[in-house]
Amino acid sequence: MALVTGASRGIGRAIAVALAEQGAALAITARSADALEALARELRSSGATAEPFVADLRDAAAIERLAAAVDARFGRLDVLVNNAGVGHFAPLSDTSLAMWDELMALNARAPFLLCRAFVAQLRRAAPGTIVNLASVVGIRGYPGQAAYGASKHALVGLSRALTEELLGERVRVHTICPGGTATDMLRQARPDLDPGDAIQPHEIAELVVFLVTRTGNALIDQVQLRRAAAAP
Numbered sequence: 602m603a604l605v606t607g608a609s610r611g612i613g614r615a616i617a618v619a620l621a622e623q624g625a626a627l628a629i630t631a632r633s634a635d636a637l638e639a640l641a642r643e644l645r646s647s648g649a650t651a652e653p654f655v656a657d658l659r660d661a662a663a664i665e666r667l668a669a670a671v672d673a674r675f676g677r678l679d680v681l682v683n684n685a686g687v688g689h690f691a692p693l694s695d696t697s698l699a700m701w702d703e704l705m706a707l708n709a710r711a712p713f714l715l716c717r718a719f720v721a722q723l724r725r726a727a728p729g730t731i732v733n734l735a736s737v738v739g740i741r742g743y744p745g746q747a748a749y750g751a752s753k754h755a756l757v758g759l760s761r762a763l764t765e766e767l768l769g770e771r772v773r774v775h776t777i778c779p780g781g782t783a784t785d786m787l788r789q790a791r792p793d794l795d796p797g798d799a800i801q802p803h804e805i806a807e808l809v810v811f812l813v814t815r816t817g818n819a820l821i822d823q824v825q826l827r828r829a830a831a832a833p
């Protein structure tokens with residue numbers, strides 16, 4: 602049973618579809634009720650179990666309610682995919698406090714709150730898996746992306762520490778750091794790029810399936826994906 606945040610579109614939607622194809626029951630969350638309902642119907646029509654949960658993950662209380670609702674509906678959680686994120690891209694002087702606060706609230710604080718809220722359910726699953734969608738921007742600095750980059754560096758730091766902290770509790774934590782991926786967010790950040798040349802959401806979904814289904818002793822803690830062709 603897997604929970605995918607930010608499943609209403611983009612990378613999260615592709616991850617939810619791919620996990621359902623592997624036979625996982627799905628809890629899907631985002632703010633857009635219509636898009637979530639449509640995805641749940643689509644997954645169910647293919648025989649999957651899928652339950653939509655509308656939540657604004659900037660709201661700490663909403664995350665607590667989500668954890669309780671998922672526990673009540675499914676009674677377990679094997680995989681938590683922290684994918685929901687927001688992108689605001691601007692030079693330093695044009696970066697408002699509101700932009701900074703929203704980036705931190707959704708990209709850094711929400712994954713912390715979700716990991717904390719769901720860790721008991723993941724421990725019960727043992728092995729449980731957390732997949733955090735960070736970014737190459739969480740590893741390197743890019744001009745015009747200081748606030749977004751800070752939020753993703755925070756997520757990478759959280760994720761790296763939890764990889765070590767939860768290992769002994771049979772909860773594996775993976776950090777995925779993609780480059781530009783063909784979604785609404787990329788179209789907003791890099792209107793100059795052809796989405797057809799970018800990483801495709803299904804390629805990240807395939808990696809998530811690989812990470813959460815593989816067994817063995819090796820822990821793949823962080824994976825970086827870049828566009829095969831050089832960026833202009």
Ligand SMILES: NC(=O)c1ccc[n+]([C@@H]2O[C@H](COP(=O)([O-])OP(=O)(O)OC[C@H]3O[C@@H](n4cnc5c(N)ncnc54)[C@H](OP(=O)(O)O)[C@@H]3O)[C@@H](O)[C@H]2O)c1
Nearest residue numbers: 607609610611612631632633657658685686781782784786
């Ligand atoms: N696209 C890229 O180039 C790229 C590269 C590297 C990393 N990433 C990361 O990958 C993740 C997914 O990105 P994407 O490109 O698929 O973005 P996207 O197409 O903009 O989708 C973002 C998702 O997050 C949800 N979301 C936004 N605000 C939310 C809120 N306040 N509460 C709950 N859910 C919220 C959205 O749903 P609602 O609007 O319905 O709430 C949507 O499902 C993000 O963490 C992003 O930073 C993206």
